[in-house]
Amino acid sequence: MPPVETAMSNSPLVTYSRLSPNRTSPRNHAIDTITIHCMAGNASVESCGALFARASTEASSNYGIGSDGRVALYVDEGDRSWASSNGANDHRAVTIEVANCGGEPDWPVSDQAYAALIDLCVDICRRNGIQKLLWQGDKSLVGQVDKQNMTAHRWFAAKACPGEYLYSRFGDIAARVNERLEEEHVTQEQFNEMMEVYLTQQRSKESSSWSQEAWEKAETAGVFDGTAPQAPLSREQASLVLDRLGLLPEGGV
Numbered sequence: 001m002p003p004v005e006t007a008m009s010n011s012p013l014v015t016y017s018r019l020s021p022n023r024t025s026p027r028n029h030a031i032d033t034i035t036i037h038c039m040a041g042n043a044s045v046e047s048c049g050a051l052f053a054r055a056s057t058e059a060s061s062n063y064g065i066g067s068d069g070r071v072a073l074y075v076d077e078g079d080r081s082w083a084s085s086n087g088a089n090d091h092r093a094v095t096i097e098v099a100n101c102g103g104e105p106d107w108p109v110s111d112q113a114y115a116a117l118i119d120l121c122v123d124i125c126r127r128n129g130i131q132k133l134l135w136q137g138d139k140s141l142v143g144q145v146d147k148q149n150m151t152a153h154r155w156f157a158a159k160a161c162p163g164e165y166l167y168s169r170f171g172d173i174a175a176r177v178n179e180r181l182e183e184e185h186v187t188q189e190q191f192n193e194m195m196e197v198y199l200t201q202q203r204s205k206e207s208s209s210w211s212q213e214a215w216e217k218a219e220t221a222g223v224f225d226g227t228a229p230q231a232p233l234s235r236e237q238a239s240l241v242l243d244r245l246g247l248l249p250e251g252g253v
């Protein structure tokens with residue numbers, strides 16, 4: 001089991017906080033999963049917070065999103081929320097309750113809430129080192145976060161949560177989040193490609209007119225080895241040049 005980070009942070013997107021007593025502190029697993037829920041009602045972040053503030057509710061989530069797109073904090077990310085009817089899931093997941101702007105059977109959410117949900121997921125992934133959101137809609141993959149790191153409440157209890165509107169969009173949510181994560185993250189492969197383009201450009205440049213004569217002399221004298229006029233000079237090549245010009249002392253300087 002990976003160690004739990006000691007200094008977990010909360011999202012800077014939060015504009016309203018009301019911490020719930022319904023939590024297990026601290027969580028016993030590093031965050032590697034996101035579980036999106038629906039409120040099954042059009043609660044504001046304040047009314048959802050008031051509900052979770054009552055111990056008798058025996059429920060909570062880490063975050064809530066209202067139909068106005070505001071983001072609330074109810075349980076610190078460092079703590080386990082009581083959201084998904086599954087302790088193991090909630091110990092490793094950040095849970096998010098999203099308000100519904102319509103009712104059953106679809107339980108739609110507003111465009112503002114949906115946009116805020118994407119923003120929040122991007123932020124959660126970035127701060128917790130989740131490289132990519134993975135969704136296959138396959139309950140049998142629960143806990144195999146290298147294959148699927150989004151889960152659904154309906155897998156753990158006889159509930160419609162997160163509602164058809166959100167559930168059918170989990171793939172879209174993952175795609176949008178991943179697009180944003182990739183924009184911010186240059187992979188080694190992309191870096192190598194950019195370096196190759198740069199070096200090719202340097203190699204294809206002609207010598208400048210002011211240095212043309214000197215370059216031709218150097219080329220004829222054979223002081224360089226396989227180097228285009230504008231390519232950067234490595235220490236290896238510099239040594240070769242100095243040696244060919246007889247400028248390297250045998251016994252050190």
Ligand SMILES: [Zn+2]
Nearest residue numbers: 037038153161
């Ligand atoms: Zn739920």
